[in-house]
Amino acid sequence: VFSWSFSTESRKTQLFDTESSADDGAEHENYGDKVDARDIPLLYLETKIQNAPVGSPQRQEAQKNLLEEINHRKQIDQNIVEILRLSLKQTDVVDLLTSTRTTGQPVVDDWDCYKTLVKSFKNQCGAKMEYDMKYAGALANICNMGVDVKQSVAAIEEACAH
Template sequence: MHCTYLQAINQCDADLLHFWHKFIKAPEGSLRKFEVQKQLADAMAHRTHIDSSIKLVGKLLFGIENGPEVLKTVRPTGQPLVDDWDRLKSLVRTFETHCGSISQYGMKHMRSIICNAGIKQEQMAEASALACASFPSSSWSSLHRGFSA
């Protein structure tokens, strides 16, 4: 018997929940179960890659000690989320060129703080290239999904 209950989930986690439900429903030992397990593992690996890449980019841009704190910065109420939307789009595309698709999940990390801190595209390109020595080629790659911004 399955217990059914409703619980709010973060929109960024909806894809994981989708894969998890497909995995649970797939017949044990089936090719379908194996394929869905791989999709779930790829999604989790993508998230791990994005988490570590953005943390390293933050450290490279803002310093080892300051980077993690700067990336957690939230603007005060009443201030616009982003100073320059075109710059944010450019920085996201630059990151994705070197590190793969940031996806909806990764957008929460950007939080536009890198853009609002005045980071230039050249700085982002250099930090992203250093942070992402290898380009991911899973289905979550920007090669397959295109750019997020």
């Protein structure tokens, strides 16, 4: 699976270049046919930017939307780390972002806890179904560790308060 990243300065320069046009003869990257489904909105916006004339309202709107999406993703990334820290009262929580249970174990022990945390995460953090729910496993980890649901909901509310 292709890993999509917009964090490099060269990518930002390419996407927000106001001196050149998509029709300037420059070759654009070919991403093949494998893109993480969560990154399709980014690819769509990048394509809109590349295809729109420099300085056009369409290009400016696509650039604005891309920046908003990237900023939203950064905020969600920060929020989930803070949710884990507050819920578990630990500082070293990065491993819990992606850790999974061993084969044969259920994904979640307490489904009521999990559903409550997912609902709270969506409501409090503005989580969407695309990118943001990649952290559903981290919420499952909180429930599997036996953390009090009310404590975790409070952590979500605190972490996502803007």
